[in-house]
Amino acid sequence: MTPVETIATDVVVVGSGAAALTAALAARKGKAHVVLLEKSPFVGGTTAMSGGLVWVPNNRHMRDEGQADSFDEAFRYIRRLTGGRRSDADVRTVIEAGPTMIDFLEASTEIRFETLDKPDYHPEFDGAKACGRCLVPLPLVGSLLGDWFDRLRPASGFGVPLSWRELDQMNGVFHPERFDLALMEERSEAGFVGMGRALAGWLLKACVDGGVDIRLETRAQALLTEPSGVAGVEAVTSAGATLRVMATRGTILAGGGFEWNEDLVSQFVAGPVSHPLSCPTNEGDTLTMGRAIGADLANMWDLWRFPTAAIPGEEYGGKPLSRMVAGERSLPGTMMVNHNAKRFVNEAHPYADVGRVFMTWDPVESAYENYPAWSIFDRDFRETYSVLSLMPGDDDPAWLTRADSLDELARTLDIDPQTLTGTVARFNLMVDEGHDRDFRRGDSLFDRYYADFGREPSPTLGRIQRPPFYALTVYPGAIGSSGGLLTDGHGRVRHVDGTTIPNLFAAGDAAASCFGPAYGGPGGPLAHGMTVGYLAGSTTAGTD
Ligand SMILES: Cc1cc2nc3c(=O)[nH]c(=O)nc-3n(C[C@H](O)[C@H](O)[C@H](O)COP(=O)(O)OP(=O)(O)OC[C@H]3O[C@@H](n4cnc5c(N)ncnc54)[C@H](O)[C@@H]3O)c2cc1C
DSSP states (O other): OOOEEEEEEEEEEEOOSHHHHHHHHHHHHTTOOEEEEOSSSSBOHHHHHSOOOEEOTTOHHHHHTTOOOOHHHHHHHHHHHHTTOSOHHHHHHHHHHHHHHHHHHHHHSSOOEEEOOOOOSSTTSTTOOSSSSEEEEOOEEGGGGGGGGGGBOOOSSOOOSSOHHHHHHHTOSSOGGGSOHHHHHHHHHTTEEOHHHHHHHHHHHHHHHTTOEEESSEEEEEEEEETTEEEEEEEEETTSOEEEEEEEEEEEEOOOOSTTOHHHHHHHOSSOOOEEOSOTTOSSHHHHHHHHTTBOEEOTTOOEEEEEEEEEEEEETTEEEEEEOSHHHHSTTEEEEOTTSOOOSOTTSOHHHHHHGGGOEETTTTEETTSSEEEEEEHHHHHHSOBTTBOTTSOOOTTSEEESSHHHHHHHHTSOHHHHHHHHHHHHHHHHHTOOTTTOTTTSHHHHHTSSTTOSSOSSOOOOOSSSEEEEEEEEEEEEOSOEEOBOTTOEEEBTTSSEEEEEEEOGGGBOOTTTTOOOSTTHHHHHHHHHHHHHHHHHHTOO
């Protein structure tokens, strides 16, 4: 028989990403005793692997910089993007609490945020802003975490020891030669940690300093219930022992998304999603725990989608590593085509929306029309920009399809050569005209910002003309889940019978976004998860 230990606490939090850590801090604010369970050996989840951007409309920092914003503008903007799928009351709660959550963290921890000059994802929509809503934490010096630093989840791609402002100033994301390598080395030696690791690191430090009882390698597996509601969590330790955490004031599920659980993805998600980029331990455990006691679900058809590519053999956490496809689809001199050898989307548009185009169904072929897809580019592109981890000047690797003509490229990809040649010719014509008549790429401020900003005449449109030609296979990926347990804006989990399950909360990717399918701007998922986590933690502590 496996040994059983039972411990008593006020609040138990499952998971250790930004939603969980913020929830724990908010509960501690009300002097609640908090136990936090994390199944992996590392704290931080996908949060630590992320860019650490947090999208909070109407935040104090933008006001301090003289940038106008208001609740009403944010509400109109988000409401349009939700497509009527979530209640106005929940949308309202989360938008209102976002700035309060940021103020709470800055008042009660050492984390400090600054604004970034990044536009909302639909900057031309009513209520959107061209900058100011996107916040990011200042970098952290790892040694501040003491022994816990070794327990901060390693990055998978966003591992640059710089602040986002420095990175943006260098304009080096797609131009690696512009990186200030000396500064980066200096920062590395000083132990600087930036982006998502900084966000998770600062929150972790505050939890450790604040006395949250953190248990690593402890996997929650079931909710404990009493007639009055949820009474805590049963977990299993890496040694195989059972741990029962009895929580009198609340159980907060924040175990991240379900995108690594193939069964759940195929059961619920619309369209193909083959390449998750998130923390591989996010297997929807907390979703399953909630379902087991009758919790309702929402938005399960969607994920936080992201076009993705993979380099064979690369792994992270024992699972295949996928990489974001961003510049490879939006910089001048590249375009995406489907198996009909045709363009199918404004490639420079926000990743979550581009990701959704993989769902398009071809009724004649009875197949997904845009899956698989390829980014097509030429020698000029290859000599100018990075492609995944490949730098200009590196030898061409086997995973990148290369051919001396478009005709040969098409034959290698098994798509129609004549159509591909025609698609490229039309694209080049529109580049010369300075306007993408087919998909309006470059029309939105957003299309221009995340491209080669500053480049003339267009930061996103450029000819594809000089052999050799290349094709990078692009897959539908996900950076997290926007569907999950149905909650209200305070994270209170709803039963399928329409009642609220007493003492049970969910936040972050474990819960369905109160904004439904809306992805308002850079940092949407983290900000939403942290805000609902903050409200859930405050509710358990009675300080909401
Ligand atoms: C490369 C990349 C960049 C991104 N950049 C951004 C960005 O800049 N801004 C933004 O808003 N979003 C970004 N995202 C998405 C964002 O990071 C996630 O949506 C977010 O981190 C989810 O946070 P969370 O707190 O819900 O869960 P996570 O941070 O994923 O943490 C969940 C944790 O729960 C643990 N867990 C799971 N099951 C159990 C269990 N049974 N028991 C105990 N623990 C469990 C997991 O091990 C994990 O540590 C990015 C994602 C990726 C992959």
